[in-house]
Amino acid sequence: MVSSLQTVEVSPVAPREVVGWLRHYDWGTMPGKLRVIQVVLVLGLAIAGAVGVYAAIARVSATVDIAEHLEPLNANVTTLYRSLADADATVAAGYLSGGLEPTEMQIRYGRDIEAATASLAQASTQTDGELVTAKRIADITSELPTYTGLVERARVNNRQGLAVGVSYLRRASDRMQDAILPAAAELQRRQATRLDDAYHRAGSVHFVALAVGGISLAGLIWAQAFLFQRTHRVFNIGLVTASGALLAGLAWWTIAGVVSTNSLDRALGHSQSVSDALAPAQIAALQARAVESLELVTRTAGPNEPDFDAQMQLLDRDNGAGGALGAAQHFATDQQGVGLVREAVTDARDYVAAHRQVRQLDDAGDYTQAVDAAVNPHHPGAAATFDRLDLALTAAADHERAAFTGDIGGAHSWLTGLPIGTGGLALVAVVGVTWGVQRRLEEYR
Template sequence: MPHVPAQPRPAPGPGSPPSSDRSARPAGPPARRSAWAETSSRLRAAATTEPGRLRIIGAVLAALVVAFGAVTAVEIADRAASADAVVDRSQPLSADAASIYRSLADADTAAASGFLAGAQEPAAVRERYRKDITGASRLLVKAAANTDGSTDSRRWIATLNEQLPRYTGLVERARANNRQGLPLGGAYLRYANELMTTELLPAAEKLYEEETARLDDDHGDARPWPLLSLGLGVVALGGLAWAQRRNYLRTKRVFSPGLLAATAACTVTLLWLGAGHALARAGLDEARAEGQESLAVLNDARISSLKARANENLTLVARGAVLTEDGKGDKYETDYAAGMSRLTASLGRAGQLAGDGAGRAPVARAVSAASEWRSRHRQAGESDRAGDYDGALAKVIGGEGSTGQCFDRVDAALERALAHEQAEFTEAAEGGRGALAGLPAGAAVLAALGAAGAVLGIGRRLSEYR
């Protein structure tokens, strides 16, 4: 059989399908890289050149300076808000809560004094009672409008608003019966006093404790050091110092105006931050130590004197009809003695806390008047036990030489001491708050200037490579 030579394979035409030979296939597209990998690759490549390294250094320095300014602005704004709350909100509310308590206790004292005066209640005593009730009602409205809405504060305010009309109704019934000479008036007055001591005053005391606790919280929020801001400031200054040293070692140029400006901006911010916060902290601590603590002790003293005076009056109203729980003594006389003991202790503490002569002088006058009050009360008790009720009554609610005169002196002295300590607190707290004024905005502006200086300083070096 003859040999047939192999025919050559015709070349594929333009429309022919590609050959099935794997070796003839074109290579596939390159594998795609993630954005992070691409960025990292570019940064590594840039870091191998001096211009690339300078760009990275400039970006890091600018970011550090901006972060320092931003964190400083945020932290100081938060502390300034807490300092504002101490001066403008929580301390005034605490003082108002204490005033509510004092007004209610004084109203109870005035009601008992008016009752003892008989059918012709003195106009001054009645006006004092009216002012106390009106003042307490007004302060309750203010407290309800300004409290933060916490469940506890709202509950005590609601209790006071509910029970105060009941108390005033009982007092009016006592007065009406007293004007007619009916002995039932004394019972109504004792019921009113019981309502005051078991419902109204405890609720007012709880409200005072709530608002004082909020004052302590605001004071505590304003005091902590801004450690994150201080740390970032030190890191930013360290970075700027390193960059300038690197610049000097490579170029022998001593100064870089842009980097120097950035360093100055960060230094000013850091010093302002440290000094401003230290002054604010010192002012708030002074306000608390020399103002708030003294105010709390003086409020306790004034409340104790009011309670003692009310119980002294009720001793003559009840005339031994109400005994202590063990049945061995007069309840109101026992409560009077306890109140005077608390008053003496509070006055001693107030004298120790008073920071100057202007604060100690009214406390000393209160101590002297309280001592005289005790002496006159003993004389009134002796007259009452001897059967001279009218003589005892004159020594309690009379004019010159009565226990009422001593009580008025104690109350007036404590009022002056409270006004002095309130002024001391406000001055110290406002001084502390003022030390932070402008710092958040100033830190933001200086940070922007510092970041611009860092970028310009590095940009000056970069221009040398163009």
Template sequence: MTPVDTDVRIFAASSPGKLLAMGMLLVLICLTAGLTTSDEVGGRQDALRTLLADSEPDAYSAHSLYTALSVADAAAGTAFIAGGIEPQPVRDRYSQAVGEAAAELVARSGHSGEPVDGPDTTLRTGIATGLPVYTGLVETARTANRSGYPVGAAYLSEASNQMQTVLLPMAGDLHEHRSAAVVQAQRDHVRPPWKAILLLTVALLALLWAQRELAHRWHRTLNPGLLAASVLLLALFAWTVLAGSISAVAMVHGRDEGAVPGSRLTESRILVQQARAAETVKLVRRDATGDYDRTYAAGVTRLGELLDGYPPGAPAADDIASARAALERWRAAHQRMNDTLNRGDWAGAAVVATGNGTADSAAQVEALDTALEHAVTETRDRLRDEVATALRVLNLLAPGAYLIGIVVAVCVVLGLWPRLREYR
């Protein structure tokens, strides 16, 4: 063993060596705790910003895309039933829905961080490719209908089949994927920052151990530097737990009062358009098998369950009440349509389904969808407000933890330096 190694061992075993080692260990632990807390909080803030800027808008866009496609399909059937040149409002509704679907495909492409060959990109591409085929079939059906050719019904039926079996399932998968990203972000944020809490706890225990050692070995009952470091770390610990808890509670409120009722409303809007499409296609095809009636009945039954089970504390209670009333009126109008159709009066049934009267199906479907749309907007605003609150609560914590970690390390050095100078 060289003289240098011997000197190092002797110094390490000496009181100043142990004191220096203690100081270096405390500085390392405190810096690590502060920097880790800062990094974890910063990561959570980045995740919330991504949720506000990308994930949630992507999910809403996917919902809007699905709804627009469903509205287009229902409007196409309504226009066809009118016969000849369809009413301009119905035509405008169809054109607007197709335009909104195309706009959603363009507006959100590339915004979700999805790779070029990712599943969501593939779904969007599939919908974008299939939409012109669908509109082409509808236009062919419309042209044949205006000319009085019965083949128009076959074209419209094929268009609706493509929408129901190809385009809407892809749009549904897209909405499910994007909604899952929002749910995952909420779940991750509610989970406590265990790594930061653990390191802060270790740092506090290390400071308490150091002060106990100073009192036991060096007979120093109170060290101002270590005491200040302990107070600062304890404040950071309390700040982290409190701010994290408030932020998590805000996210829970956003989930319970925004995301959860919003998902029910989204499903409700989809069911409205599916049931409406079944109602109109039944008339177009003059169907007597009862298949479309069963589709309609299943849709409105599930819709009624969703509205009746709407969380009582969620926003948009007035809109939900309006939606329930419109649903009951729609059921009555649908029954009246079927009764008229059973009497052999197809024209009268078509008037009930597509007429401008306040008791007709078309008016109730519009009132129902409008109420649900308003409710979706309210729940979405609540979700975004709570996420913004969760983000705002953490604004100062990340830089504060970074700064406190450094100040605590300096306090440790200042607290131990006078003890080291005593051995000169």
């Protein structure tokens, strides 16, 4: 078999066609310039839309994280902290009654332990993998049964009239003050830090998104001026549509950003009022109350009185100018909030005066009257004034929480739809540029 080698000649493409194709996209020609303008504007608008959507999603996500995750966890931790401190104060006051504690004190102690247990259970499902937070919750969960066990031993011995019950009560209180409450305090501090970070993310102004959008708008204006100079046509419907869509997006971004940031700032103030002022005020008051009761139980006022004074200094200094209540007045943003805090300041002052009367009675040897003033809510003494203080602090905290709910909801409502709206307006702008420039290109065919 003989194979032959064939040579195939490839005729060159006509130079005229290549040159014509190149000239069609040559920057020096009007069609080429229009193509470049079209590509640059489309890319700029696409980038502006992508950056805007990403930034909007980040803000919405942070706001939702605050409202649905971090703030509920913070509220659980605050409830946990307060319930534990109240349980310790209640059981010490109940012990003073001798024998069987009053029914209302038993109910209050049981309610506190149930609330603490429920808060621990809820908080354990909301840690979001945060190891230190989970560890502190586990520490409190493991310590709480030990505390309640010591309390029950103290109660049993007290009902039998055995003095050893005081020792169990002291051990239970030491366990609460030295192990459980410090863990709850650290848990609360960590949650406050996480909340501050989330507020920063939710309220941060994304200057990159605004800058890219502004540059794209400037490009659109320049393109329309360029076309007017070349074609003497005042409007290009596509570019005008794109400019309107982009301008609407920037306006939406700016207004929603400013209003939502203001709402977030107010929400942060209400949240800080509870976590940084009113909750510490409640804890300080409850710990002072526990010290007062333990002084009478153990008959050791001298060594413990500085602890009472220290807690009351944390609560209030200089008649509301300092301490936790001073901070609460600083955070309060309306007349009702200020009024509730001032009421607590008055109640704190009255409680200190009532405590001094308890100490005077005890020091004078009138132990029975001192105990009655300390634990009888119907006596115009420490028990009644403390209950008023506790109610005032609770009312102030509830007011701030309600205000927080309104403000965080307002911030979220302003951001709702911003990611989809940003993307949709960017798409309208891209289509407008593509169509508007394409109409001018068709005139050169």
